[in-house]
Amino acid sequence: MSNTLNLIIDFDSTFTRVEALDVLAEIVLEGDSSREQVLRRIQEITDLGMDGTLDFRASLEQRLELLRAHRDDIQKLGEVLKGQISRSFLRNQEYFASLSAATYIVSNGFTDFIRPVVAHYGLDPERVIANEFLYDEEGYVCGFNRDNPLSRSGGKSEVIKQLDLKGDVYVIGDGANDLEIRKAGYANKFYLFTENVEREKVKAEADHIAPNLDEILYELKMSRSLSYPKNRIKVLLLEGVHPQAVDIFEKEGYQVEYLTTALTEEELCEKIVDVNILGIRSKTKVTEKVIQSAKRLINIGAFCIGTNQIDLEACSRHGVAVFNAPYSNTRSVVELAIAEIIMLVRNLPDKARAMHNGKWEKSATGAHEVRGKKLGIMGYGNIGSQLSVLAEAVGLDVYYYDLEDKLALGNATKCETLEELLGTVDILSMHMDGRPENNGIFGAREFAMMKDGAIFINLARGKVVDVDALREAILSGKLKGCAVDVFPKEPKSNNEPFESALMGLPNTILTPHIGGSTAEAQENIGEFVPRKIIQYINTGSTTGSVNFPNVQLPPVQSAHRLLHIHSNVPNVLAGINQILAKHNINIVSQYLKTNEQIGYVITDVDRAYDDELLEELKLIEPTIWFRVLY
Ligand SMILES: NC(=O)C1=CN([C@@H]2O[C@H](COP(=O)(O)OP(=O)(O)OC[C@H]3O[C@@H](n4cnc5c(N)ncnc54)[C@H](O)[C@@H]3O)[C@@H](O)[C@H]2O)C=CC1
Ligand SMILES: O=C(O)CCC(=O)C(=O)O
Numbered sequence: 076m077s078n079t080l081n082l083i084i085d086f087d088s089t090f091t092r093v094e095a096l097d098v099l100a101e102i103v104l105e106g107d108s109s110r111e112q113v114l115r116r117i118q119e120i121t122d123l124g125m126d127g128t129l130d131f132r133a134s135l136e137q138r139l140e141l142l143r144a145h146r147d148d149i150q151k152l153g154e155v156l157k158g159q160i161s162r163s164f165l166r167n168q169e170y171f172a173s174l175s176a177a178t179y180i181v182s183n184g185f186t187d188f189i190r191p192v193v194a195h196y197g198l199d200p201e202r203v204i205a206n207e208f209l210y211d212e213e214g215y216v217c218g219f220n221r222d223n224p225l226s227r228s229g230g231k232s233e234v235i236k237q238l239d240l241k242g243d244v245y246v247i248g249d250g251a252n253d254l255e256i257r258k259a260g261y262a263n264k265f266y267l268f269t270e271n272v273e274r275e276k277v278k279a280e281a282d283h284i285a286p287n288l289d290e291i292l293y294e295l296k297m298s299r300s301l302s303y304p305k306n307r308i309k310v311l312l313l314e315g316v317h318p319q320a321v322d323i324f325e326k327e328g329y330q331v332e333y334l335t336t337a338l339t340e341e342e343l344c345e346k347i348v349d350v351n352i353l354g355i356r357s358k359t360k361v362t363e364k365v366i367q368s369a370k371r372l373i374n375i376g377a378f379c380i381g382t383n384q385i386d387l388e389a390c391s392r393h394g395v396a397v398f399n400a401p402y403s404n405t406r407s408v409v410e411l412a413i414a415e416i417i418m419l420v421r422n423l424p425d426k427a428r429a430m431h432n433g434k435w436e437k438s439a440t441g442a443h444e445v446r447g448k449k450l451g452i453m454g455y456g457n458i459g460s461q462l463s464v465l466a467e468a469v470g471l472d473v474y475y476y477d478l479e480d481k482l483a484l485g486n487a488t489k490c491e492t493l494e495e496l497l498g499t500v501d502i503l504s505m506h507m508d509g510r511p512e513n514n515g516i517f518g519a520r521e522f523a524m525m526k527d528g529a530i531f532i533n534l535a536r537g538k539v540v541d542v543d544a545l546r547e548a549i550l551s552g553k554l555k556g557c558a559v560d561v562f563p564k565e566p567k568s569n570n571e572p573f574e575s576a577l578m579g580l581p582n583t584i585l586t587p588h589i590g591g592s593t594a595e596a597q598e599n600i601g602e603f604v605p606r607k608i609i610q611y612i613n614t615g616s617t618t619g620s621v622n623f624p625n626v627q628l629p630p631v632q633s634a635h636r637l638l639h640i641h642s643n644v645p646n647v648l649a650g651i652n653q654i655l656a657k658h659n660i661n662i663v664s665q666y667l668k669t670n671e672q673i674g675y676v677i678t679d680v681d682r683a684y685d686d687e688l689l690e691e692l693k694l695i696e697p698t699i700w701f702r703v704l705y
Contacts, residue, residue: 079242317601394700404591
């Protein structure tokens with residue numbers, strides 16, 4: 076840090092979260108019946124004084140007149156305020172206390188309660204410049220030192236002028252009286268501190284609006300508790316993910332932009348440039364071009380199960396960790412599949428349509444129970460296997476086929492080939508994932524292999540099925556009916572029209588990709604995905620990532636965590652450790668995990684190191700991305 080730096084910090088609502096005289100009023104008026112009324116009046120006067128509407132001395136006099144405070148109350152106030160230090164000041168306490176010689180607390184409050192709080196935090200109480208109370212013989216406050224410049228408007232600039240500071244002066248505060256120091260020409264910059272209050276009148280003239288101390292330290296290129304201020308982290312949420320996600324990200328201090336629709340590649344390329352976290356569902360295609368346009372992307376959250384819409388390889392190459400929500404909507408999809416099986420076996424879509432058209436078609440022809448029918452499941456993963464269990468409970472005999480060797484649940488029967496499955500079952504339900512190799516995997520040949528009068532259900536991905544072949548199979552009577560929830564081309568939002576060759580077919584249920592759209596599933600996803608992302612940002616943990624090696628890490632404690640992501644080539648770990656050894660850095664712990672594409676090295680080190688070390692680590696040849704957590 077340069078020794079020519081001076082920080083002038085306001086006390087009320089900046090160094091502490093509260094206005095001290097408001098708290099004093101609460102202490103003095105405890106048990107008083109007029110308490111609420113007097114407190115309200117005091118707060119009104121405080122606000123008028125802080126935004127510059129009321130002359131400061133008048134505001135001080137009026138507030139003190141409303142209180143009869145004793146020396147003991149002032150002492151009590153000091154104790155209360157020690158527990159009210161602003162959160163970002165607390166976060167940065169260790170570093171900030173080391174700036175004691177560069178810091179003044181300049182306040183229109185009173186030294187009597189400010190000094191103990193400042194000393195408790197670790198700053199020099201002698202560098203508090205503030206007003207002084209006068210007490211009567213019984214120890215009650217009877218006034219204040221009227222000669223102190225801080226007891227009148229413009230007092231802060233007068234004090235700074237008298238200090239005659241050498242070097243750069245930065246003022247951090249929340250009120251017009253702080254702004255006035257810069258306006259009078261005694262400071263380089265005024266940082267409006269908005270962590271506790273936002274004063275609109277002051278906002279317009281502030282040099283920089285800082286939602287916390289991290290932002291100011293980052294702006295001044297000083298050390299800080301967070302490697303990157305949270306308020307600078309930008310989140311773009313698309314496709315109307317559950318509002319719970321907005322809430323969680325905002326509580327973490329991130330900036331959130333929320334859209335209900337998907338975006339085209341072109342729109343997304345434009346919007347994603349300075350986004351750190353992208354949240355999507357199944358419709359937004361995240362292509363290589365999108366990833367290349369994103370200059371600050373750290374994470375993608377797929378608020379769903381499938382991740383085929385994301386170019387995961389490109390994400391890995393660019394150091395973007397992708398998280399999804401496996402299991403989150405599994406039950407919802409399974410319940411819909413069961414409902415559709417029963418509806419189709421009973422011919423309900425046609426029967427219901429006839430009723431709406433005024434036709435009463437009471438008949439048992441073509442209507443069956445599902446009990447004893449053979450259900451085939453293609454893709455025996457999380458959804459397929461849960462469907463297997465529920466289907467047995469309603470009396471279906473379950474058969475399944477999976478590319479991988481999957482053990483049967485319950486009484487299900489495993490088929491060795493797809494042909495075997497298709498030739499056996501009365502109902503086929505698709506639950507494979509949307510990997511590119513599955514595009515068009517089910518067409519005329521596969522429909523021909525099915526039993527005559529079978530039922531077909533696709534709740535997986537639109538592209539796996541040849542839609543024209545499905546249409547033909549229904550129209551020819553080969554299939555008795557079908558239910559389709561997913562389509563090769565789906566509208567980006569509810570405002571766009573839907574078109575498909577399947578529209579108007581007999582005994583056909585078409586649904587707008589709602590397999591996972593239940594309140595329960597969406598709420599779960601809205602919480603699960605943000606938590607994974609926040610955990611990754613705060614600790615480096617990648618558990619649950621679909622493209623990064625999975626590493627579960629404890630929170631950083633008394634150490635700096637160096638996160639190094641590189642292309643998976645030999646000797647990177649050795650290279651990192653050589654650099655650490657050269658700088659005499661003590662490794663507290665170290666983890667390495669790789670997958671086919673990338674390696675992830677996490678090294679916790681003692682605090683002492685210089686920026687040169689970080690630069691050298693960034694320069695290791697196959698580095699994709701390097702980040703430090705404090
Ligand atoms: N309609 C909707 O709203 C929803 C659709 N889905 C879709 O369902 C898919 C499956 O979800 P999960 O069961 O959670 O995934 P999962 O990954 O647990 O299971 C997929 C299974 O399919 C198997 N598989 C892949 N290709 C295959 C093939 N050609 N033939 C046979 N088996 C194959 C895999 O080996 C795996 O066991 C998701 O990837 C997603 O595309 C998921 C949730 C909601
Ligand atoms: O609900 C969504 O937007 C997508 C559901 C889905 O297809 C999935 O979870 O993979």
